[in-house]
Amino acid sequence: MNSLRTSLMLLVAVPLVAFAGDKTPAKGKTADKAAAAADCHHPADKAATAPKPEAAKDDSWKLTRGEALKGASEVKLAELLSKPQAHDGKTVRLEGTVRKACEKKGCWMELAPEGQAKGPGVRVTFKDYGFFVPLDSAGSQARVEGVVKVAELSEGHAAHYEAEGAIVPRGADGKPREVQLVATGVELRR
Secondary structure: OOOHHHHHHHHHHHHHHHHHHOOOOOOHHHHHHHHHHHOOOOOOOOOOOOOOEEOOOOEEEEEEEEEOOOOEEEEEEHHHHHHHHHHOOOOOEEEEEEEOOOOOOOEEEEEEOOOOOOOOOEEEEHHOOOOOOOOOOOOOOEEEEEEEHHHHHHEEEHHHHOOOOOOOOOOOOOEEEEEEEEEEEEEEEE
């Protein structure tokens, strides 16, 4: 009788212990995860499945991600690209065409002036990776608000973006530099 009771308890206890697992990370695990996250711009999915676009009266659609646009001062995309240092660290609103979007998760997009297939653009990422855009966003019109950042990229990050089809501008010294915007809110239209 005791062996039957012990066997039944083990049948219940072993799976419970396996499901509980160790919730405290080992010293090396946290560092390994941080190093992996630094190498790739595709973090674990934080955003849930994308809701369907809202239908508008004129049969176009508008998709909003992140916070609602709050009315930051509007800056022309061409002006930002020609004088990025004047806007570095400031919150602005931009409008432009989505030339390219991340094809793996939608964790970035590249805005360019209308009809500009080559040349510099603005890489838009999303605050705290709190939201993403659809993978097929290229060709959409976008309005975004966020903080401008003028950044020099590592060769690894530049190669990563270029492998996904992005255009990464390089300075006269050959170093990859770009104008970025960390968006708090995005509106897309087709």
